[in-house]
Amino acid sequence: MHHTDDAAERAVRSFAAALIGEIAHELNNRLATMRETVGLLEDLARAGKAGAAGTARAHASLDAQVGRSLNIVRTLGGLGGALGSTGRGFDAGAAIGDLLAMTERWARRTSLAIERDIAADLPRAAGDAALFLCLVHRLIHRFAEGRQPGGGLALRAAHDGTGIRVSLALKGSRAAPGAATDANEHEIDRELARRLGGELEFGGGGVLTIKLAALP
Numbered sequence: 001m002h003h004t005d006d007a008a009e010r011a012v013r014s015f016a017a018a019l020i021g022e023i024a025h026e027l028n029n030r031l032a033t034m035r036e037t038v039g040l041l042e043d044l045a046r047a048g049k050a051g052a053a054g055t056a057r058a059h060a061s062l063d064a065q066v067g068r069s070l071n072i073v074r075t076l077g078g079l080g081g082a083l084g085s086t087g088r089g090f091d092a093g094a095a096i097g098d099l100l101a102m103t104e105r106w107a108r109r110t111s112l113a114i115e116r117d118i119a120a121d122l123p124r125a126a127g128d129a130a131l132f133l134c135l136v137h138r139l140i141h142r143f144a145e146g147r148q149p150g151g152g153l154a155l156r157a158a159h160d161g162t163g164i165r166v167s168l169a170l171k172g173s174r175a176a177p178g179a180a181t182d183a184n185e186h187e188i189d190r191e192l193a194r195r196l197g198g199e200l201e202f203g204g205g206g207v208l209t210i211k212l213a214a215l216p
Helices: 002-046 052-083 092-102 104-109 129-146 183-195
Strands: 114-118 152-159 163-171 199-202 208-213
Touching (some): 002 129, 092 104, 092 114, 092 129, 092 152, 129 152
Antiparallel strands (some): 152 163, 163 208, 199 208
């Protein structure tokens, strides 16, 4: 068990590092585009060619990049709020949405289409949001590794009257999730679920379900 405890701690740190990397990359891309646009405007102005149409296009590009940057910051704020909610439970639906928003670039790069169905009336979940987000992040990557070309992922969250169930299942692929993953990795996933006060259920058809307790 001690080995599993250490591995779970490493998994959480690895998740945090990956998330910070995604955020930094996205913000860097937005800021680099804005810098290029500002430089183009300055060049046009110096050359006396800053026409109305060109200026309008540059301003529109800047406005779009600022909007995307603000979305990233808002998402980061939501994740920060969830991660800081230890002991008070967390909004599982909002946490999933923010996590998917921050991993969108990776999903596009790996051609992983993620279909989400998050119930609007989810109660707050008991447990530590950092552990939950780490576990969902690991499972999404596990499915991406195990799918066949063109396979997607269905992610659903619902309240079944006794608790919150977050399920992940492959779509359009017969490959088993985590086919290349050894038993130690699955045990780490189970340990993360246990630390959440929940359970990880391996169902039929390659469906994985995180079962969480709901706060009253």
